[in-house]
Amino acid sequence: MAYELNTLVDMFNSYLISELTSSPNTVEAYYHDVQRFVQFLEMKEILTADNITKGQVAGYIRYLSRLGLSSSSIARNISALRTFWSFLVVNQYVENDPLEGVELPKMAKQIPDVLSVEEVEKIISAI
Numbered sequence: 001m002a003y004e005l006n007t008l009v010d011m012f013n014s015y016l017i018s019e020l021t022s023s024p025n026t027v028e029a030y031y032h033d034v035q036r037f038v039q040f041l042e043m044k045e046i047l048t049a050d051n052i053t054k055g056q057v058a059g060y061i062r063y064l065s066r067l068g069l070s071s072s073s074i075a076r077n078i079s080a081l082r083t084f085w086s087f088l089v090v091n092q093y094v095e096n097d098p099l100e101g102v103e104l105p106k107m108a109k110q111i112p113d114v115l116s117v118e119e120v121e122k123i124i125s126a127i
Contacts, residue, residue: 003050005041030083041060
């Protein structure tokens with residue numbers, strides 16, 4: 001039986017709230033992220049969860065990048081979709097997991113803030 005994506009997203013949202021005891025912020029973020037994926041699929045006239053491919057997931061990740069999302073935001077979107085698809089597979093709404101093997105984007109490493117030579121000299125002279 002083919003389930004409509006919007007119905008599955010609503011069921012997933014209920015699952016997040018009732019069974020995962022996720023924080024309200026996580027529930028809202030995951031719901032928003034999964035809903036954006038559904039909207040992306042609807043633009044391609046895909047309305048059910050059956051037979052969604054890794055290629056479509058890859059296209060969605062490129063779409064998020066074109067929207068200007070940061071690597072960490074894209075990673076959170078992928079995490080939300082992984083949780084969603086895990087829910088679908090465990091509850092036997094779908095058979096395949098198109099996110100299997102999808103890697104998270106590389107995160108930019110931030111250089112820590114350090115004291116300048118002048119700041120270190122001021123600290124030393126204050127002692």
